[in-house]
Each structure stands twice: as C-alpha cells, then as structure tokens.
Amino acid sequence: MDIKTVCAGLLTFGEASGYEIKKLFEDGTFSGVYDASFGSIYPALTRLAEEGHVLCRAEEQQGRPDKKVYSLTPKGRAHFIAELSRGIQPDKVRSEFAIATIFAHLLPRAVIAAYIDQQIEEHRAALARLDLAECDPSSAMTNLRFAIGFGRVQLNAAIDYLESHRGMLEASAVPPDDEAVAVSGVKHA
Amino acid sequence: MDIKTVCAGLLTFGEASGYEIKKLFEDGTFSGVYDASFGSIYPALTRLAEEGHVLCRAEEQQGRPDKKVYSLTPKGRAHFIAELSRGIQPDKVRSEFAIATIFAHLLPRAVIAAYIDQQIEEHRAALARLDLAECDPSSAMTNLRFAIGFGRVQLNAAIDYLESHRGMLEASAVPPDDEAVAVSGVKHA
C-alpha cells in the first residue's frame, strides 16, 4: 500500500491539508502504524489531484501561505476501497530496540538501562496518544475503538514485560568496570 | 541503523554467508524485527569487507557457486558495538492490517474476516519461529531469552485480542448485501 492510498484513506474522514495529514501520522489515528514525511505527502497529494481522486481548494490565510485543503472525490473513495480490499501485506517492523536486546551482552549496562527507559517512555507516550484519540468524537465508531484497544493491549504487554523482566537484560549486559573487555574480547590482568 | 551494522551484528554470533544472513532475517533471531533482501545484503557485505570490518573467505562447493563466508574482524566488532551504543531510533511499524481495521466500516465483512484470519496465522507462525529459536543452543544467553519472551508476550497479546474482539470489527464492516452502498455512499431503493 503506497502513501497515496493511505492519504486517500485519511481523507475519507474529512478534508485536510498536507500539514494536517502529517500531524495525523504523528499523533492522530495513524500514529504507531504508519508514518511519512512532508517530502512524501505533498507529492502524493499532487498526484492524487492529477488522477482526479481528490479535489484541491486553496484557503486564504493571513500572512501564512495558502492552505491547500484536499477532499476525496467519489472516484477516489471507490478507488481507495478497492485498493484496500485487494489484500494487505504482512506487518513490517524495524525495531532497533529489539536489536539492541539481542546484542545486550556486548553493550555497557548503562546503555541498555537507558534504552529500556527510552522504550518504556515511548510506549507510554503512544498510550497517551491513544487515550486522546479515544476522547475524539470521531472515535465513536466501533472499528476505531477496536483499533485503539488493539494498540493498547500490545503496548501494555510490552511495558509490563519490560518492567518485570528488565533485570534479566541488565544482568546480561557488560558490567561498568569491564567495558574494555567487551570491545577487545580479551581480559587483561 | 543501516543494514551494514545489522549484518555486522549477526556476524558476532559466528561467520555466515549472505544467503545465511537472509535466512536469519526470515526465520532466525531477527525475524519480526528486521528484514532485508539479497539486493541489500550482498552490497552491504561487500562494503563491510572494503572497510575492513569483515573478512571474506571463499568456500568451494560442488556444482554450486562458491560460498562466500564472512567473519567479523576485531575492528568490525568494535565498530558495531560503538554504533549500537550511540543510540537507537524509535520502532518503525508499518501495519497494513491496522490500517484496514481503521477503515473496516468501508470494507466488505468477508474481506475483514479474511484479514483477521491472515493476521492471526502470521502471528502464530511468528510464535512458532520463536519456539524454534528457543530450542537453538545459542539461545542459552539470558538476553536472547529476554528477546524471545518479549516477542512472545506481544504476539500473544495481539492474538488474544484479535480472537476475543473480532466480532466488534466484523460488526463494523459492510454487510454482504450492502456492498454497493459502501462504494457509492448512496442507498438506492
């Protein structure tokens, strides 16, 4: 599924500008499941407009550049539904944290501890975003509540595990007085 | 973290060929947290060799092309540890399944049901891979058991939620006799 399709999907919930779509990827409905930069979003919206999948209306603003508000056309809506019905790819995950755990026996204990703290904080922030999303009236739909609950159980499972098992990982790591050993692989007298 | 670094990391566990590294991304230690194609792995190994981070030894084989077995040099090992200690990026997830749930109210019920089945099966397969990884003697290390347990709790949380709440999502979807409505947005008499 390409960015064009995802942008079209967001527009089924109502019109939005490129800037607003970026914010939705960051803290809104899509945070944690998709992300894209301005360099992807703006060209995607331009191409969607060329294809007649969206309409673009320039909204004048004081001082700031015109806001370009995009709205989905019936054709765009039908195309989005068809695309999403065609099949989905397996989840793609790239977790540098998980990689760090796999090599924890090579890393200084302080580094591992900091990474665990960081990971827990990120998951807590993600949970807070879900709480906010739940308050939004648009989340009245059952499927959105499903999606929020789904994110929640996974984040909670991860946080619980990290908190209750972090000692295991910290014990595997290189003790503070032994860091040179880890790098050289040789213990000197 | 780039592919070169990840390949170097895998080589801390012992020498391997490009082909074997690919398999490790698919079913081994890294399945579920990282993935890369041959088109990324082979050039990465070539560059690691140019930089002196790995050594390459050609192993002759009958019929098949020579197997190029790479092993990490002390310099490569030190560089890997330094890189991994420098900091990690937040997890990156791209879940088309999660996107489908967000738009479940636009999709035919049969499509949603199939996607849920597919997702559960993928997670079960991932669990089976973790079970295999645990049997491997190299997984005796505490940090690897931590990593396996971490994957396990998240996968189990996801499967449990999907099984117990799938009715919610299926109820949101478009009933079988109503699909034209979803696309056109208009209900005809």
Place this chain on the structure above:
DNA sequence: ACTGGCATGTAATTTGTTACATGATTGT
C-alpha cells in the same frame, strides 16, 4: 533574539526492492 508552530514545495540523496542473469541438486 530565538525557538517553535504553521504552511508549502522541490531537489538531492539515500535506501531498498524487484527483476534479471546463471546454474546445479534434490525432492515430488
């Protein structure tokens, strides 16, 4: 004064995938 939010867009670069090219062996 400076940072951060609002707002768009392009160009250069990076990154990575897919497809192609080759070829023997083993299992169905």
Place this chain on the structure above:
DNA sequence: ACAATCATGTAACAAATTACATGCCAGT
C-alpha cells in the same frame, strides 16, 4: 517435468528521507 533450495551478484527502478528554500506569527 517442475518447483524448491542453494548461491551470488548487478542493474533498473521505486520509495522515502533529508535538506534546502521561504516566510509570518506567537510565545519566552
């Protein structure tokens, strides 16, 4: 016969990020 596994590598292509370019307004 045919598909799959083993095994490497390149070239073409696609996707996406980063950095650049511009500029106002509000808050500290």
